[in-house]
Amino acid sequence: MSEEIFVLHENPEWLPPFERAFARRGLSFENWNLVERAVDLSAPPPEGIFYNRMSASSHTRGHRFSPELTGVILAWLEGHGRRVVNSSRALQLEVSKSSQLAALQACEVPVPRTIAAVGQAQVLEAVNAFAPAPVIVKPNRGGKGLGVRLFEDLSTLRELILEDGLDPSVDGVTLVQQYIRPAGNTITRAEFIGGQFHYAVKIDTSMGFELCPADVCAVDGGPPAPQFTIIDQIDAVLKARIERFLALNGIEMAGVEFATDAHGNSYVYDVNTNTNYNAEAEAVAGKDAAQASVDFLIGERNRTYGRLAA
Ligand SMILES: Nc1ncnc2c1ncn2[C@@H]1O[C@H](COP(=O)(O)OP(=O)(O)O)[C@@H](O)[C@H]1O
Ligand SMILES: [Mg+2]
Structure with a gap:
């Protein structure tokens, strides 16, 4: 071949x-x-x-x-x-959550208010701009929830910044972000394959923010794996806006995470173009997103090279 x-x-x-x-x-x-x-x-x-x-x-x-x-x-x-x-x-x-947020906003996808800052004084100023509301602090280049922290008490956060106690982002950019308190303590990760919505997973955040769905992230004596439950639909307007964002940005496979607050408003805060699927949740729901991804790739190969499907 x-x-x-x-x-x-x-x-x-x-x-x-x-x-x-x-x-x-x-x-x-x-x-x-x-x-x-x-x-x-x-x-x-x-x-x-x-x-x-x-x-x-x-x-x-x-x-x-x-x-x-x-x-x-x-x-x-x-x-x-x-x-x-x-x-x-x-x-x-x-590799840049701030670029994600800008591109999402351009497609009218609601995102949490976010200040991107380089420099200790600027990070402090950003925190003050949110006071007294709780904030999430996270690296601009992230992954697996590492370095993502919620601060309900901003004085603790200010002290930490002055001690250089925050995990630095590998690109030097720190994001200070509005905390969207998720209703029922669960966030949603919507999976898109071939640019189209495939399914979503509800993820319980009560055990922390390291929410990698790959099973291999749940070993090595770390905290217990969070609970994942697959659902078949998300809000139609949000879905359409995310699909448009993906199409305009050359993204065909992605897990897009959002939090829905007590008023029912959803805010997207993370786009994972390298996405993994949770095997246990898929077994319960009878889904196989890796198979759907591979079938999409085979279809694209056949279409591009004029091959007949096997
Ligand atoms: N603005 C926010 N409001 C509420 N929860 C958040 C917010 N940002 C992040 N989180 C929580 O932290 C987790 C990890 O943050 P995320 O931005 O997805 O970083 P990563 O790229 O490391 O996965 C999220 O899945 C969510 O549970
Ligand atoms: Mg994430």
Whole structure:
């Protein structure tokens, strides 16, 4: 087979559901693990479909420059007109929550009020702008909930800032954000495949903010895994606006997180272009989003290269 499906990523632990889904269709994929690699920019890329699953949290696995390497490769692929699923623009948004919020707002998706700040005095000033309301402080380049903290008591937060006690963002940008107290303590993560809503998961946040849905995030003696429950629908207006945002930003696969407050207002605060699915919740609901993703990729490969479906 000359036209392959390539998966660009930096964490092999998240691949098994996709490997199984390809195997069920009698196929495999080209595994591009983007940690260290050289690219000959004067040569054309191979023919194929390229699925970008680069993760904002790569630095937490010691892969500080994987997003930059992915940027180089996506520019090369796109320059040669290759079909990329989750484009270079998707990568830009993956590694910058402030860029996500700006692009969401441009599509009339409600987002929490957020001040992005560089510098201790500026972070303090941002906190004061929210006082006395509680705030969320988080790194601009995040992932897995690391460094995301809620402060109900702003004086504690001010002291922490003065002691340089906040987890720094790898890009130096700190976000101070309106806290959306989620009704029933649950947030929603809506999964989109091929740019279309697939299903949503309700996630209980009472045990903390490290809400990675991949099963591998729940091991290693960490806190108990949060509860995930799949639901089939979200608000139709919100869904349509998110789908438009995804289409305008070259994002086809994503988990989009929002909190709904006691008044029923929803605010989107996180877009994960590298998304993982929770196996236990899928087993209960009879869903398989990895299979749906792989079937979408195979369909795109067949369409792009004029191949008949198997
Ligand atoms: N503005 C907010 N209001 C309420 N909860 C929030 C807010 N921002 C983040 N959280 C909570 O923290 C978790 C992690 O934050 P998030 O922005 O998704 O970062 P990450 O990219 O690390 O997942 C969220 O799933 C949610 O439970
Ligand atoms: Mg998140």
